[in-house]
Amino acid sequence: MFRLPMFRINSDPSIWPVENVSKYSSYQYPGKLCVKANLSIRPSVPSSKELTSILMSCQSFDDQVSTFYHLTRLTELDILARFVLSDSIEEILGFIFRGTKVSIFGSVLNGLGSVSSDVDLVVKLPLNYDNLQYLRDTNPNYLTSDLYRTKIISLDPDCLKNRFLSFLQMMLKKLDPLGFKYSRIYTGRVPIIHLDEIRVLEVGLDISSLTKSPLMNNGESEHCGTKMAEILHFLTLCIPEIPKSVALIKYLARELRITRNGPSPGFTNFKLISLFINFLQVSNYAPSFIRLQSLIKNSITLDSTSAFSAHTHFTDLNPFPSIEDLLSNFLVYVCSIKPCDIIIDLRNGCLTPRLGSTGTEYTDHVIPHRKHYVLCPDPTYPQCNIWSGINEDHWSSFVQICRALQDTLKMQCNKNENSKWGLLALTDFDDCTKLKFVNVPDYYHLVDPIQS
CATH class of the missing domain: 3.30.460.10 (Beta Polymerase, domain 2)
Known part of the structure; x- marks a missing residue:
């Protein structure tokens, strides 16, 4: 006993x-x-109705995103x-x-x-x-x-x-x-x-x-998820504007049914975050993972004090634009890239041509290029493709959603007392438009605990 x-x-x-x-x-x-x-534990976040009222009372799109982030952050x-x-x-x-x-x-x-x-x-x-x-x-x-x-x-x-x-x-x-x-x-x-x-x-x-x-x-086996979380945590400490921006991306993805609750082989928050981080790297708003890992390796502890000192290592980065410009530039980035021709390279902070990747850490014997339409090797575990499971049809539908967001952002980003605007307008598509997004067949299988 x-x-x-x-x-x-x-x-x-x-x-x-x-x-x-x-x-x-x-x-x-x-x-x-x-x-x-x-x-x-504090009380729960506002209801959808309360959140709509709060966001409508904001004075700008940036104010809306900041308010939403502070209401829902951990x-x-x-x-x-x-x-x-x-x-x-x-x-x-x-x-x-x-x-x-x-x-x-x-x-x-x-x-x-x-x-x-x-x-x-x-x-x-x-x-x-x-x-x-x-x-x-x-x-x-x-x-x-x-x-x-x-x-x-x-x-x-x-x-x-x-x-x-x-x-x-x-x-x-x-x-x-x-x-x-x-x-x-x-x-x-x-x-x-x-x-x-x-x-x-x-x-x-x-x-x-x-x-x-x-x-x-x-x-000691190292779980790639814990290592990746460590690097991203350090990145958010070094560049404090990132969490608010990611909150916006995740909110749009969930409201537009790009992502869903529970396990999914399709679009997930982690996949979208990896894409957004690469956009920041390509735009010189964020450093490569090589630079981040180097700082962590050199005995820099993960707290806000060390992150502030580490920020001095990134003086070559561009200052963050307004949240409206940042979202607009991200949508342009998504609509312009051709995943079948490039590698989304978080480690080096760039977009690497697939044809020119021979001899790098992402060669065919590590991740077979032809098996993946979107290829984004996990920088902590290069044999794993973060974007596994997304094919050309899924990506095309995702780009359609981004183009629709571009049009809405141009027309309804400014405050309007009479109708939904800004963050609320960006998610105010009809159900038919949302259903155009291609759902990925679920490769997760439920296990009978008696048979497992």
Whole structure:
């Protein structure tokens, strides 16, 4: 018999115990958090009707975007709440599988998230499986209602690799039956547990797993998502105008149905962010990832103070234009490039011709060019194409949407007391126009937990 630690996530965040606040010092939380025993989360963002009223009262397009960003951005307490979720899952898994770590990556960590952004977690399983203990059944129908009294047996590594997510899903359902009732497991390039909404945070949750490899970093496998989040986080600290701009891009994409909730092989926020960052690099508003990684490698810690000093390394960058000009230039960039002829090169901060890429880190034996219409190698893991799954038809439809936005931006960007204008006008297309966008067939498959 064994007893698991308390699961700190429940319907009332005000009684969530906060531990290890110093672990998140890179976010520079107020000192008062260190002495608080529990966590409080601010009220939810305004409703759609309230948001429309607020945006209509703004004086300019830039004012609208700034207001929207500050209403929906993640506060320090919001971020801390997500770390409490991660820590609680790690604490429980670490009790069963010694050495297990749970990390946050994605928009919560990279500084580009909002209060509606899904929480992305990766479970890093230990290298040594010799003494692992595992719950006897992964089929919840055969488990007793008392998780603490369930017998344990040793688990073979291969079995763990294939069935760990099923076990984790079952465990979370036992710990929080209402909160994780509708969680699902999806297969794909990276299998995940997906939950449409964590009720207490009112956001989605995706959990993947990673096994430490003895062949990498002395047994420490590096999840490409966490490394990418680190670089993007540093970029947002160095260039503080970027988060507001990304909030605009993500809002337009969701309202125009370019992106959607949950796992998707089609257009995602991450793909659009990578495209927008490359536009900033090509326009000399942002540095290449080579320069960013060099600063990080040279022992520059990820906090606002070091970012301010690092900003002196980017004196050659162009000053940011107005948000209206920035969006207009981004739309021109999207409509002008031909993805089949170029590589969206975040690492070098440019657009590289595919025909001239022989001999670089993006040669055919790394990513077969012909298999991808849009090619954007992950700078932290070049074998992976960020824009995988998008074909010529999908891109053409995306360009059509961008051209429609160009026309609207020219005509309805200025304040108008009598009709929707600015940010609201940009998303005020009829449903027929929105439905012209080609949906990408879903390659994620739902896994039956009993069969997995």
